[in-house]
Amino acid sequence: MTVGAAYEYLDAGDAEIDQEGGPLQGPLKGDYDTNAIHFFAVNLIWKF
Amino acid sequence: MLYATLDQKAAINNSAVPGQAGLADGKLELDADDVGYGFNLGVLLSPWSSTRFGLTYRSEVELEFEDTAKLKNIGPVLQGILNGSGLAGSEVDIDMTIPQAVMFSAYHQLTDRWAIMGNIGWQEWSAFGKQDLTLSSTTSTSFTKDLGYDDTWHFALGAQYRFAERWLWSVGAAYDTSPVDDADQNTPEM
Numbered sequence: 593m594t595v596g597a598a599y600e601y602l603d604a605g606d607a608e609i610d611q612e613g614g615p616l617q618g619p620l621k622g623d624y625d626t627n628a629i630h631f632f633a634v635n636l637i638w639k640f
Numbered sequence: 641m642l643y644a645t646l647d648q649k650a651a652i653n654n655s656a657v658p659g660q661a662g663l664a665d666g667k668l669e670l671d672a673d674d675v676g677y678g679f680n681l682g683v684l685l686s687p688w689s690s691t692r693f694g695l696t697y698r699s700e701v702e703l704e705f706e707d708t709a710k711l712k713n714i715g716p717v718l719q720g721i722l723n724g725s726g727l728a729g730s731e732v733d734i735d736m737t738i739p740q741a742v743m744f745s746a747y748h749q750l751t752d753r754w755a756i757m758g759n760i761g762w763q764e765w766s767a768f769g770k771q772d773l774t775l776s777s778t779t780s781t782s783f784t785k786d787l788g789y790d791d792t793w794h795f796a797l798g799a800q801y802r803f804a805e806r807w808l809w810s811v812g813a814a815y816d817t818s819p820v821d822d823a824d825q826n827t828p829e830m
Contacts, residue, residue, distance in 0.1 A: 598810070610823035615656045 593638045600631035642738065645673040646705040652714065660715035667712040670732060672705035678738070690749040700740040700767060706733050727775060735772035739764040743794070753802045757812075761794035765819035789819040 604627035611620040652666035678701040685693045709732050714722070722728040743761035750756060769789030774782040798812025820826050 605818065607826055608823040609826045611826075612824070615653070618651075618653045618656070 593636065596633075596635045596637075598631070598633045598635070600633070602629040602631065604628065642676045642678065642701045642703070643673065644676065644703050644705075644738075645671075646707075646734065647671050652711070652718070654713070654715040654718060657715060657718045657721075659717040663715045664713065666714040666718070669710040669712070670705070670707045670734075671710075672707040672734075674703045674705055676701035676703045676738065692747040694743075694745040694747075696743045696745075698741045698743075700764070701738040702735065703738065704733065704735050706731060708732065731776040733772075733774035733776065735774075737767040737770070739766075739768050739791075755800040757798045757800070759794065759796040759814070761796075763792045763794065765789045766791050769819065788825055790817070790821065792819050793817045 607624040607627050609620055609622045609624075613619050648668075648670040650668045652668055654660045654663035654666050678699040680696065680698050682694065682696040687693070708729060711719075711722070711728065719728065741761060741763040743759055745757065745759045747757040748755065766789050769787035771785045771787070772782065773785060774780060794814060794816045796812060796814035798810065800811075801809045803809060
């Protein structure tokens with residue numbers, strides 16, 4: 593049996609949004625600059 | 641097999657319609673799900689005992705979401721336009737594509753303790769950016785919304801170090817190019 597542990601950091605960059613939209617939808621603007629995901633994984637391989 | 645759900649809510653700017661000034665926003669809701677099918681293919685070659693090359697292909701998966709748009713708090717003028725054009729209560733059909741992808745990988749055992757590996761991949765996100773929208777009422781209106789996404793490339797390098805017989809360290813880094821270039825291409829979904 594093999595046991596593993598892993599950590600992964602994903603930097604998704606900034607996400608500046610600047611959409612004009614239409615007359616009904618209207619514009620959408622925003623800046624979400626902390627776009628990161630932390631992955632923690634434990635994996636197990638069992639050979640039988 | 642891929643199961644996907646679509647849950648979309650959008651505010652409707654009632655006050656932008658002449659005769660509805662001062663009205664609060666209305667709301668449009670879509671809620672649908674679908675099952676799509678695709679396949680994976682892969683080959684692994686080992687020309688020498690210490691070296692492996694791999695090539696994998698993941699097919700695209702087509703999804704089709706169907707729902708009747710639910711409109712709430714729509715002002716009387718806009719409701720009249722929607723009723724008159726037959727769009728109120730019409731069926732909305734959204735087609736999208738989960739992109740196909742190709743990945744090439746290589747692995748090489750340098751010594752008993754050290755190995756290095758890498759990937760180069762391509763994903764067709766330009767296909768995901770083209771979404772077909774069909775409104776079906778008495779007549780059927782269809783158009784393609786092209787979000788202008790670019791295909792993406794993926795580059796990764798890694799190393800493994802066996803620091804004891806039963807212990808293996810792995811470390812790696814990857815970089816993916818972005819499917820969008822500018823802020824006017826970014827959407828909250830991304």
